Amino acid sequence: MLFRQQTLEGIESGEISLAFRRWRRPTVKAGGRTRTASGVVLIGSITIADTSKLTEKDAVAAGFATRAALQEMLGPDDGTPVFRIEINGIEPDERVALRDEAVLSDEDWHALTMRFARWDKTAPGYFPSILRAIGAHPEVRAGALAARAGVETLKFKQDVRKLKELGLTESLDVGYRLSPRGEAVLEKLREHRL
Numbered sequence: 553m554l555f556r557q558q559t560l561e562g563i564e565s566g567e568i569s570l571a572f573r574r575w576r577r578p579t580v581k582a583g584g585r586t587r588t589a590s591g592v593v594l595i596g597s598i599t600i601a602d603t604s605k606l607t608e609k610d611a612v613a614a615g616f617a618t619r620a621a622l623q624e625m626l627g628p629d630d631g632t633p634v635f636r637i638e639i640n641g642i643e644p645d646e647r648v649a650l651r652d653e654a655v656l657s658d659e660d661w662h663a664l665t666m667r668f669a670r671w672d673k674t675a676p677g678y679f680p681s682i683l684r685a686i687g688a689h690p691e692v693r694a695g696a697l698a699a700r701a702g703v704e705t706l707k708f709k710q711d712v713r714k715l716k717e718l719g720l721t722e723s724l725d726v727g728y729r730l731s732p733r734g735e736a737v738l739e740k741l742r743e744h745r746l
Contacts, residue, residue, distance in 0.1 A: 553580045553593075553637075560590040562615045563642045570613040571637040572601060574626050578635055591645050596638030603634050610636075650719030651731030661740060664718065671714065680741050682711060683730065686721055687738050690729040697727070 553573070555563070562568035573579075578598050580586055586593045603626065611622040626634055656664075668679045678701075685697050698708035712728060715721045720734035730738060 553586050553595075555586075555588055555593065557589070559615050560588055560593075560642065563593060563639055564590060566641070568613065568615045569639050570610060571639055572606075572610075572614055572622060572626060572634055573637065574630075574632045574634050576632055578637075580637065587645055587647075588642075591642045593642050594640040596640045598638070599636050601634045601636040603629065647716065647719050651722060651733050653719065654732035654736040656733075656736050656740060664737060665744075667718070679711065679715065682708075682715060683720060683734060683738050683741065686712070686728045687730050687735070689727075691724055691727040693727055 553571070555571075559568060559571075580595050580598070582595060582598045584595045586595060603623070606619055606622060608619050611617070611619045614622055616622040616625065653660075671679050681701065682697075685700060689697060689700075694709050694712070695705045698705040701708060703711075712721055712723075715734070716723065718733075719731055720737055721728050722731050
């Protein structure tokens with residue numbers, strides 16, 4: 553579920569507590585969390601909305617000045633249901649704090665090498681090679697990095713996301729870069745030649 557920066561600011565300030573989306577089926581789950589550039593948005597209940605019963609109050613809670621503006625965003629009724637999504641706030645993305653933890657304990661290093669070993673069963677050294685590639689070529693499109701690695705772009709992006717979950721990489725407008733933690737891991741990889 554995507555949010556504009558202005559909407560994220562409204563969620564953060566508490567002014568926005570609803571979202572409306574025209575979907576065939578929801579792309580988020582009630583009680584779930586959605587990562588955004590500003591943090592993790594907490595999703596509350598999700599119900600199908602009767603658009604004829606939307607109110608000005610609903611529109612304002614979703615960040616629109618008027619009900620008409622909300623209706624305009626939803627577009628014409630094409631038979632696709634409109635979902636009403638409660639927003640329960642936003643909290644910091646724990647990966648952001650993790651990225652800055654550049655000092656690796658023995659326990660951190662052991663956990664990372666075990667994770668790499670588990671992931672690399674079919675292609676030994678693959679995940680460390682992704683870190684090396686991003687370290688050597690920051691801000692390079694995923695497609696170019698994937699071609700160098702000899703994998704499809706979609707698979708490469710999914711694999712980079714795994715590294716991002718560990719706080720090792722950061723997504724940029726174009727390509728990626730290593731976080732301070734990723735740099736520390738890359739240095740450890742060089743020392744251990746993994």
